[in-house]
Amino acid sequence: MAVSESGNARSTTPLTEDLLNGGRLLRRAFLEAPTRSAHRGATVIGPGQRDAPAFLIHRGLAYSSTTLPDGRRSITDILLPMDIVGIDNVVMGYAPHAVVAANELFYRPLDADAVRELMFNSQVALRVLALICEARRRADRHMSGLIRLSARERLSAFYLGIYDRLLRRELISRPTFNASFTQDEIADHLGLTMVHVSRTLRRLREEKLLLVDRQVVIILDVEGLTRAAGGSSNKSATVLRRA
């Protein structure tokens, strides 16, 4: 994959270096853009929007959702600080789903054309590719969960997944964080109903695994919750903590 100008030497080092450098370049470009903000519930990118910009989330949470003709909603992805959102829209030319702010959101949008311009640089292109693949992998994992996990397992995996992502970005150091999602939104992400989410969270609380009060999430027992999520659904977090 577009291994820079360093000839065709194929040790892994130059590749990851390309990735890192591409990431730096991309991030820098976003940081030059002005910060914008959106209130909770605001639609940052409309569904079907043509040539939508990509943006870097600076602070706050968002999610991408689609709505069926009959009104049923499904939330397909959860977006956290330091995520670059909508890169695939840039590639494809239009946004298939809406992006909505889950709380006060601060972000830096970058024009679709600007991103395309940046991608002339092969390091950046590589990084973009990696970003999309990462999102794809997240989607795959979530799909597996929807297919074969129970409500309890899904909720456990949901919060562990967010915890893992925040941890990896060093945005938190302990299993406590903010996740200002409505139970309705969580339900639309996990394929459940609000009522059942409420009940299941109560059960997890009673089991002293997880505590969700309004915005605040406290994972009381990471190991236990991981077990409740159906096993090694995200061993990466634990591995990372040991390292």
Place this chain on the structure above:
Amino acid sequence: MAVSESGNARSTTPLTEDLLNGGRLLRRAFLEAPTRSAHRGATVIGPGQRDAPAFLIHRGLAYSSTTLPDGRRSITDILLPMDIVGIDNVVMGYAPHAVVAANELFYRPLDADAVRELMFNSQVALRVLALICEARRRADRHMSGLIRLSARERLSAFYLGIYDRLLRRELISRPTFNASFTQDEIADHLGLTMVHVSRTLRRLREEKLLLVDRQVVIILDVEGLTRAAGGSSNKSATVLRRA
């Protein structure tokens, strides 16, 4: 996105031309590779395989699946002839899920490094990006289905989706095709049980919407099945037919 050498003119034409040309180049490279075959049930790419090749499916069907530690399986994607599989593995360096042949499968594998080499060409890189985005979109759509559709809707959408993809590639012209999936496999794709798949297919048969007998799938009423799938879940097929 890497708009060829034609300066920064931004009419849509050169972009789609790049895409087409990149597709041609990529396809040509695959066609130079020797054809391989795999029997039904054979694992073409193992889970977690390092530096797995990509391949073009020439004939037959396949699917990608992951298995949970406790044995539950989920099938995350269905792969048809003319699909290029495992491109994202090439990018990321390893395959997160297994690819399994659903029937007698003929394919042309291309070494990961060879694909990377090809991607020096920006047209090819663009095409690869588009391929990944297409797969991503498919994943998103399927996720929405898993989140908010009933068993009947899911099954309808499942067969309509395959029909749509085959139609678009002009591999078929009428709503009849082969889909040699076990009901167990379909269940693991749609998040149901084999038993319920069987029952639901019977219902669809009784409603004269869909006929599935062993390998052979006959959509008796495309419009009706589309309605059963929860509305405009894939209007593209109908649009294409009218064109």
Place this chain on the structure above:
DNA sequence: CGGCGGATTGAAGGGAATCAATGCTTGTGG
């Protein structure tokens, strides 16, 4: 023929949905 993987069908049970009522915050306006 006998065995095996897959499909079908029935009966029973359970997990999640639905319906419905209540409580709790938060924000807004009188």
Place this chain on the structure above:
DNA sequence: CCACAAGCATTGATTCCCTTCAATCCGCCG
């Protein structure tokens, strides 16, 4: 400053879609 409304969360009662368990059937192949 309080009242009221709106949005979200909680909880109970009931329903139902789907699962589980189990038996049978069918086509296929050694």
